[in-house]
Amino acid sequence: MMNQNNDNFTEQDGLNINADENVSGTEHLNDPIEETQLNALEAELNESKDKYLRLAAEFDNFRKRTAKERIELFQTAGKDIITDLLDVLDDVDRASKEVEESSDAHLKQGVSLIFNKLKNILQSKGLKAMEAKGVAFDPELHEAITEIPAPTEDLQGKIVDEISKGYYLNDKIIRHAKVVVGK
CATH class of the missing domain: 1.10.287 (Helix Hairpins)
Structure with a gap:
């Protein structure tokens, strides 16, 4: 008996749960x-x-x-410093060659130690010397200073002499090699 009264109550108040949704004012949702x-x-x-x-x-x-x-x-953070040190590296290389001709063993050993230490430090920072002598001339890598007649047939179009070394810093060229090319 209670259930019938509850059903009647909800229907009398207009709260029929089973009523169609369109009756409750939502007919605009179904419009095409x-x-x-x-x-x-x-x-x-x-x-x-x-x-x-x-x-x-x-x-x-x-x-x-x-x-x-x-x-x-x-x-390339230290590129500027390393580029400035390349001139010092060239000077040390020339000094090392001159000292090799000297008869003083202590002088040879001292210069060799300094040169190797400088070279190892720069290599650890990513510096790598460019091999140029005897290689075919490449304008992307080398700067031709002059051309001379090739001493042998196989050196035509190749680098005969290297005036100054070229260097890479982490596989990017920071200085082109200055070379003499055989023609």
Whole structure:
């Protein structure tokens, strides 16, 4: 008997749970959307998706580019100092060759120790000497000072002498080799 009274109570107050939704004022939700509105919404959605994909790709490219630039910056951070030290390295190399002709063993050993220490420190920072003598001339790597007649047939178009060494810093050229080319 209680159940019947509860059912009557809800029906009398207009709160029938099983009533159709359209009766409660939501009939506008079931109205068909016009075809033009649907097409416009789809076009707007596609445009938003395209903008999102382009923005995501652009951000990814930016992230990769800045990471690459950061790595390059760390690799070449001491480039200016190392470039300035190349002249000192050339002078030490010339001094080492002159000392080799000397008869003083202590002088040879001292200069050799200093030269090797300087060379090892610079190599640990990424400096690498360029091999040029006897190699084919490459204008991307070498700076031709002059051309001379090749002493032998196999040295034509190749480097006969090296005036000053070229150097790489972490596989990037920081100084081109100044060379004499055989013609």
